[in-house]
Amino acid sequence: xxxxxxxxxxxxxxxxxxxxxLHYLKENTSTEGVSISEISRALSIGKSGVHxxxxxxxxxxxxxxxxxxxxxxxxxxxxxxxxxxVPKQHTLNGANYIPQLEKLCNRFSExxxxxxxxxxxTVIICKIEPNIKLRTNTQVGEREPLYATALGKLFLCDxxxxxxxxxxxxxxxxxxxxxxxxxxxxxxxxxxKIRHQGYALDNEExxxxxxxxxxxIKDFTGKTVSGISVSGPSRRMTAEKLENIKESLSTVCAQLxxxxxxxA
Amino acid sequence: xxxxxxxxxxxxxxxxxxxxxLHYLKENTSTEGVSISEISRALSIGKSGVHxxxxxxxxxxxxxxxxxxxxxxxxxxxxxxxxxxVPKQHTLNGANYIPQLEKLCNRFSExxxxxxxxxxxTVIICKIEPNIKLRTNTQVGEREPLYATALGKLFLCDxxxxxxxxxxxxxxxxxxxxxxxxxxxxxxxxxxKIRHQGYALDNEExxxxxxxxxxxIKDFTGKTVSGISVSGPSRRMTAEKLENIKESLSTVCAQLxxxxxxxA
DNA sequence: CGATTTGTTCTAATATTTGGAACGGCTTTC
DNA sequence: GAAAGCCGTTCCAAATATTAGAACAAATCG
Numbered sequence: 001x002x003x004x005x006x007x008x009x010x011x012x013x014x015x016x017x018x019x020x021x022l023h024y025l026k027e028n029t030s031t032e033g034v035s036i037s038e039i040s041r042a043l044s045i046g047k048s049g050v051h052x053x054x055x056x057x058x059x060x061x062x063x064x065x066x067x068x069x070x071x072x073x074x075x076x077x078x079x080x081x082x083x084x085x086v087p088k089q090h091t092l093n094g095a096n097y098i099p100q101l102e103k104l105c106n107r108f109s110e111x112x113x114x115x116x117x118x119x120x121x122t123v124i125i126c127k128i129e130p131n132i133k134l135r136t137n138t139q140v141g142e143r144e145p146l147y148a149t150a151l152g153k154l155f156l157c158d159x160x161x162x163x164x165x166x167x168x169x170x171x172x173x174x175x176x177x178x179x180x181x182x183x184x185x186x187x188x189x190x191x192x193k194i195r196h197q198g199y200a201l202d203n204e205e206x207x208x209x210x211x212x213x214x215x216x217i218k219d220f221t222g223k224t225v226s227g228i229s230v231s232g233p234s235r236r237m238t239a240e241k242l243e244n245i246k247e248s249l250s251t252v253c254a255q256l257x258x259x260x261x262x263x264a
Numbered sequence: 265x266x267x268x269x270x271x272x273x274x275x276x277x278x279x280x281x282x283x284x285x286l287h288y289l290k291e292n293t294s295t296e297g298v299s300i301s302e303i304s305r306a307l308s309i310g311k312s313g314v315h316x317x318x319x320x321x322x323x324x325x326x327x328x329x330x331x332x333x334x335x336x337x338x339x340x341x342x343x344x345x346x347x348x349x350v351p352k353q354h355t356l357n358g359a360n361y362i363p364q365l366e367k368l369c370n371r372f373s374e375x376x377x378x379x380x381x382x383x384x385x386t387v388i389i390c391k392i393e394p395n396i397k398l399r400t401n402t403q404v405g406e407r408e409p410l411y412a413t414a415l416g417k418l419f420l421c422d423x424x425x426x427x428x429x430x431x432x433x434x435x436x437x438x439x440x441x442x443x444x445x446x447x448x449x450x451x452x453x454x455x456x457k458i459r460h461q462g463y464a465l466d467n468e469e470x471x472x473x474x475x476x477x478x479x480x481i482k483d484f485t486g487k488t489v490s491g492i493s494v495s496g497p498s499r500r501m502t503a504e505k506l507e508n509i510k511e512s513l514s515t516v517c518a519q520l521x522x523x524x525x526x527x528a
Numbered sequence: 529c530g531a532t533t534t535g536t537t538c539t540a541a542t543a544t545t546t547g548g549a550a551c552g553g554c555t556t557t558c
Numbered sequence: 559g560a561a562a563g564c565c566g567t568t569c570c571a572a573a574t575a576t577t578a579g580a581a582c583a584a585a586t587c588g
Contacts, residue, residue, distance in 0.1 A: 007323060008316070008319035008320050008322070008323050009319065009567095009568090010315075010316045010319065010568085011316070011319070011320050011323070012278060012282070012316050012317050012319075012320045012544090012545075013543095013544070013545090013576095014276060014278040014279055014544080014545080014575085014576070015278055015279055015282045015317060015320045015321070016320055016323070016324075018276065018279045018282075019320075019321075019324045019326070022346065023324070023346075026346055026349045028353065029352060029353070030353070031353055031354060031355050033353075035534075035535090036534080036535065036536095037533075037534065037535080045577095046577065046578050046579075047534095047535080047536090047578095047579095048536080048537080048538090048576095048577075048578075048579085049576075049577065049578080051274075051535070051536070051537095052272070052274045052275070052276050052576085053276050053279060055272035055273065055274065055275070055276075056272050056275050056276045056279045056280055056283075057279070057283075058272070059271060059272050059275070059280070060280075060283045060287070061382055061383045062283070064382075071534075071535060074350075074353045074354065075346070075349060075350045075353050076350065076382065077350060077354075077380060077382035077383075077387045077389070078382065078383060079343075079346055079347050079350050080347045080348075080350035080351065080387065080389070081347070081382075081387055081406075081407055082286065082287075082290055082339070082343055082347055083343050083344045083345070083346055083347015083348055083350070084344075084347055084406070085290045085339060086338075086339045086340065086341060086343050086344035086347070087344065088293065089292065089293070089294070089295055089297075089338045089339050090295060090338065090341075091295050116341060118325055118328075118340065118341035118342065118345075119325045119341075119342060123341045123344065123345055125341070125344070142345075142348070143345055273536095273537090274537085276575090276576080277545090277574095277575065277576095278544085278545065278575075278576085299565075299566085300565080300566065300567095301564075301565065301566080309546095309547095310546065310547045310548075311547090311548095311565095311566080311567090312546075312547070312548085312566095312567080312568080312569090313545075313546065313547075315566070315567070315568095316545085335565075335566060335567095
């Protein structure tokens, strides 16, 4: 499974280290920042190297000192800035389709998500939330595993048998919720069903008590490049409601697919 | 003016080049991507180096090929992902204060922006828009010059005379709109006025026909770390409305400032 | 107050990046 | 239809930049 992830033939090791540091910083959730020594230990990079790398990243605003007199580092607003430029360069950029997504959200009073496939995960690129207290808690920019979500399973439908097998061999599987599909065999059957139905259902596979309905957006090659999902607590997601969601979603997804050159 | 921008003492040149490439890619606005040769020419980096760097960046999802068979590159969703992790690490993260900002937006039916100071520019970290056709067109993640906006002038208020002078010497000044302040002398007077008033007004200084009202959020050191602005077309921004905005904003900003430990 | 641990700086040894050249594929041009 | 040009990719040896480790002062901890 060579396409499982992109492995550069001639990696720039210095850059790779910097990106590892950036990734490590990203995992940090506090506002206190991370110290040079901690990074050095965690990634087995010499202190001086970490220091110089952070210094350079700081010059570009990709990291910042955690405070005026702090020696710890946080991700910087320059990175935020750069990240926000990404959607503008992609045809599927979410922001363009906010009206349609809002309409869906308003009609069903449930959270609407739009996600793209990237590096064998789903990246949420747009989210519209209803004004209801109880709601799903995904966030824009968040990554979700393919195997545990409705959107993700849509992307898995494009995998060949070998790719799917490779995926299950390389990924660490966690049972997020009651019905998470954790084996290759079960997923194979599930995907066959999804391909036949034309939609995917996450029936308490990612969050307990949460159901998510998703349909694919395909480009001119027929590849599923994105998808839209509607998710909510299972007691609100009745069979009738799901049927209505299916109708609405299929219209919107067909629209966007044809916009990308897809011929049904 | 040594603090004008951070210049690393021991730069990691390889990393700096990669970040330059990333920056160049960011400037691209099309969905077609940028070719290796173009980058090589624009930044005077050898083709092979650009190639290897992009390969490494691609492994981390920071860049992507523009299409299945394309040899051009775009910013990747991995960068989007990383960028969206930034606000979570900052106390001032906008997302936390959406309710307050929405209230402001609803009350005045104008765009509300929240921005932070970063690398001598303003970065918009949160934006709430009213459902009105005519509205300002800033975007989240966008950078704005300090000298031409209400939020920016708030940050300039913290500059010493030397720093302000250095700023005007190092920055390229463009007259964005009719009333853009383009000279050090005029800005000095303007800042004195702002410090006295406690708020900043952008009276058609950034976009013609647009007025923006902003107030500062300060941390425990008294430094202006962020600000909130309300902006709209000048004919809607009457004196009376501005007075009301001032009242509302001062309440919210005082709240957030005290949350950061500021004692008025 | 001593003992760690921190960030920072320096240096020499090393391993890395670098740019140029070469190759094949593709498009453009004559 | 041939040739010239430009593209991305690969390879190599020369040269440069990175590295690890030690040394230092400052801060933190017990």
